[in-house]
Amino acid sequence: MLWLSSRYENLELGQAVLEYVCRVRGIENDAEHWIGVALREALANAIKHGNRQDPSRRVMLTLGGSTDDLEIVVGDEGEGFETAAVADPLAPENQMKTSGRGIFYMKTFMDDVTFSRGARGGTILTMRKHLGGDQKKGVQAL
Amino acid sequence: MKTTVTTRDVGDVKIVELHGKITIGAGDLQMREAIHTAVSAGATKLLIDMKDVTTIDSSGVGELVGCYTTATHKGAKLKLVNLPPKISDVLTVTQLITVFDVFTNEKDALASF
Numbered sequence: 330m331l332w333l334s335s336r337y338e339n340l341e342l343g344q345a346v347l348e349y350v351c352r353v354r355g356i357e358n359d360a361e362h363w364i365g366v367a368l369r370e371a372l373a374n375a376i377k378h379g380n381r382q383d384p385s386r387r388v389m390l391t392l393g394g395s396t397d398d399l400e401i402v403v404g405d406e407g408e409g410f411e412t413a414a415v416a417d418p419l420a421p422e423n424q425m426k427t428s429g430r431g432i433f434y435m436k437t438f439m440d441d442v443t444f445s446r447g448a449r450g451g452t453i454l455t456m457r458k459h460l461g462g463d464q465k466k467g468v469q470a471l
Numbered sequence: 472m473k474t475t476v477t478t479r480d481v482g483d484v485k486i487v488e489l490h491g492k493i494t495i496g497a498g499d500l501q502m503r504e505a506i507h508t509a510v511s512a513g514a515t516k517l518l519i520d521m522k523d524v525t526t527i528d529s530s531g532v533g534e535l536v537g538c539y540t541t542a543t544h545k546g547a548k549l550k551l552v553n554l555p556p557k558i559s560d561v562l563t564v565t566q567l568i569t570v571f572d573v574f575t576n577e578k579d580a581l582a583s584f
Contacts, residue, residue, distance in 0.1 A: 337496025362526075362557060369528050373495045418565055425540060427533035430565055434529055437564050 331390045333372070335380040335405075343372045343390055347401075350392045356399065356460060363438040364399065364458055370431040371403040371454050379405025379452055397461045398440075403454045404447055412444050474498035476505045484581055485514040490523040493531030502531070506538040506549070515547040516584045520577070522553035527561055539571065548572075552580040 331346060333339040347368050351361040372388060380386035386406040394400035416423050418430045436442045441457040474491035476498065487505050492498055502519075509517060519535075527535075542549040550572040554562070562568040574580035 340494070340496070366526065366528065366561070369494060369526075373528065373530065377495070424566065424570065425536055427537040427540075428529070430529040430532055433565065434561070 333388045333390060334384045335376040335382055335386050335388060336384055337373070337376060339376075339388070340369050340372050343368055346390070346392065350399070354399070354460075360458065360460070364401070367435045367438045367442075367456055367458075368401055368403075370435050371401065371456065374431050375403050375405035375407075375452070375454070378410060379407035381407065394457065397459060399458045399460060401439075401456045401458075403456075405451045406449075407451050409446055409450065409452050474501060476501045478505060478509065481577075481581055484516040484518055484584055485509045486518045486520055486577075488520040488523070492526045493524055493534070494526060494528040495530035499531045499534040503534050503538060507541060510542055510545050510547055515545075517542055517547055517549040518577070518580050518584075519549065519551050520553050521551060521555065521558055524555060524558050527558050532561060532565065532567065536567065536570075548584060550574065550580055550583065552577055 333342060344365055347365055348361065351364070356364070372390070375388040376382060380388065389402070389404035391402045392399065412432065415432055416429050418424070418426070418433045423429060435456060439456040440459045443455050445453045445455070447453045474493070474497045477488045477490070479486050479488070487502070487509065489498060489502060493502055506517065539549050552574045553576070554573060559568065562571070572583065574583065
């Protein structure tokens with residue numbers, strides 16, 4: 330488990346940890362790229378919307394899973410939010426908005442994305458990517 | 472790769488070349504500044520060259536949409552060229568690829584203005 334302060338520079342640290350895990354586990358480059366996009370969105374969400382860029386609040390990151398999948402958990406120390414309230418970025422009225430696509434990208438590039446409340450508050454985001462023979466799943470599998 | 476934004480002129484077209492990551496806290500604001508500066512200076516034909524973009528996130532996509540809207544409201548045209556496949560994919564899944572005029576080479580892009 331890694332604890333990061335709420336600074337965007339730490340996206341690079343999270344990405345570096347992911348690259349190491351992918352290398353150790355033999356996850357191929359294409360899959361690593363799309364998982365990396367999702368991870369950056371998750372960390373950015375936690376920093377921006379969860380912790381409101383307050384560097385004294387931390388973002389928790391864990392990477393785990395079994396031999397068949399990679400599980401990423403990102404937690405923040407914010408007030409939490411209602412995912413149902415997030416607008417559909419594909420709706421015509423939202424297409425030209427300058428924000429609101431992060432969760433959509435996470436759900437697109439990962440196989441399973443869930444949000445929950447942390448025991449001490451904040452939001453816990455859990456994302457899972459299946460690795461068995463479908464590592465290349467990016468936009469092709471949509 | 473460190474994010475950099477460079478500009479050059481070909482005729483009356485301002486070409487904005489992006490290099491590296493266009494992501495939150497990195498290249499997103501640099502791209503916005505380059506486009507806003509060009510539009511404020513009177514540029515009406517803008518071409519963003521994305522050949523060297525390695526990653527774009529939702530913030531970068533949002534800035535791209537914002538740049539397009541800014542340019543359009545000022546009467547300028549903003550087009551994209553040389554999208555790497557993964558950058559194109561990110562725009563495709565949110566159906567934004569249909570919003571932009573996208574070209575595979577600079578010659579065709581310049582001729583389209």
